[in-house]
Amino acid sequence: MKIVIENVIKKFIDAKKNEVTALNDINFSINEEEFVVLVGPSGCGKSTLLNIVGGLLSPTSGDVYFDGIEQDPTLGIVFQENALFPWRTVFQNVVYGLEERGASKKEQKEIGNHYLDMVGLADFRDAYPKQLSGGMKQRAGIARALAVEPDLLLMDEPFSALDAQTRTLMQEELLTIWNRTRLSTLYVTHNIQEAVYLADRVIVLSRHPGQIKQIIHIDLPKT
Ligand code: ADP
Ligand code: ADP
Numbered sequence: 316m317k318i319v320i321e322n323v324i325k326k327f328i329d330a331k332k333n334e335v336t337a338l339n340d341i342n343f344s345i346n347e348e349e350f351v352v353l354v355g356p357s358g359c360g361k362s363t364l365l366n367i368v369g370g371l372l373s374p375t376s377g378d379v380y381f382d383g384i385e386q387d388p389t390l391g392i393v394f395q396e397n398a399l400f401p402w403r404t405v406f407q408n409v410v411y412g413l414e415e416r417g418a419s420k421k422e423q424k425e426i427g428n429h430y431l432d433m434v435g436l437a438d439f440r441d442a443y444p445k446q447l448s449g450g451m452k453q454r455a456g457i458a459r460a461l462a463v464e465p466d467l468l469l470m471d472e473p474f475s476a477l478d479a480q481t482r483t484l485m486q487e488e489l490l491t492i493w494n495r496t497r498l499s500t501l502y503v504t505h506n507i508q509e510a511v512y513l514a515d516r517v518i519v520l521s522r523h524p525g526q527i528k529q530i531i532h533i534d535l536p537k538t
Contacts, residue, residue: 323377355520391460406440412463
C-alpha cells in the first residue's frame with residue numbers, strides 16, 4: 316500500500332497552556348514495499364508522526380492517504396517493550412489480532428504458526444512472555460504485528476531497550492523477515508546507524524519546529 320502524508324501539522328497545548336508545534340507541515344510518502352525510517356533527536360515529533368500516520372492521533376491539519384483515499388488501514392504495530400499480554404502464551408499473543416477480528420481457530424493456528432516459524436519462535440509457542448529474553452519478546456511482537464497481514468507496519472523504537480549485541484542481531488533478523496513480507500513500513504529510531512542500515516529511505520526530522528530536515532535515499536538494495 317502507498318501512504319501519502321500531506322501538509323501535516325500537529326499542535327499540542329502544554330501544561331502551561333502554551334501552544335507547542337510538534338509537527339510543522341510534513342510531506343512525504345511511503346511507497347509500496349518501501350521501508351522508511353524516521354530519525355531525529357528526542358522530542359522532534361517522531362512518535363507524534365507515527366501515531367498520526369497510523370490514525371491513532373488526529374493531525375491539527377493535513378491529511379494521510381492510503382492508496383489515494385482517506386481510510387482506516389489494517390495496521391501492524393511493534394512497540395518499544397512490554398507490549399505483550401503477560402497472561403497469554405506466545406502463541407496466544409501472536410494470534411490476538413486474528414482472534415479480535417473473529418478468525419476461526421483453524422485459521423489462527425495456521426497463521427499463528429506460520430509467523431512464529433518466521434520469527435524463529437516455534438519452540439516457544441506455549442511459553443509465557445516472562446520466560447522470554449528481550450530479543451525474543453520483540454520477535455513475538457513482530458510476529459503479532461505481521462499476523463494480521465497489515466497494509467502498513469509501524470515500529471516505534473522496537474530495539475532501543477535491548478543491549479547493543481542483541482540489537483544488531485535483531486536488525487539483521489528484521490531485514491530477513493521483512494524481505495519475506497515486503498510490507499510498507501514506517502520505523503522510528505533516534506539511532507542514525509540503525510536508520511541507515513534498515514531503510515530504503517531515511518526521513519530526518521529537525522528538533523525545531525518539527526520539520527523535515529532532509530530525506531536520504533539509500534540506493535543499495537537490502538540483502
Ligand atoms: P519524539 O518521539 O521525537 O521524541 P514526540 O512526538 O514524542 O517526539 O514529541 C514531539 C513534541 O510534542 C515534544 O515537544 C513533546 O513534548 C510534544 N508533545 C507530544 N505529545 C504531547 C502531548 N500529548 N501534549 C503536549 N505536548 C506533547
Ligand atoms: P481478550 O481481551 O482478547 O478477551 P483476555 O481473554 O486475555 O483477552 O483478557 C480479557 C481482559 O481481561 C483483558 O483485556 C485484561 O484486561 C483482563 N485480564 C485477563 N487476564 C488478566 C491477567 N492475568 N492480568 C491482568 N488482566 C487480565
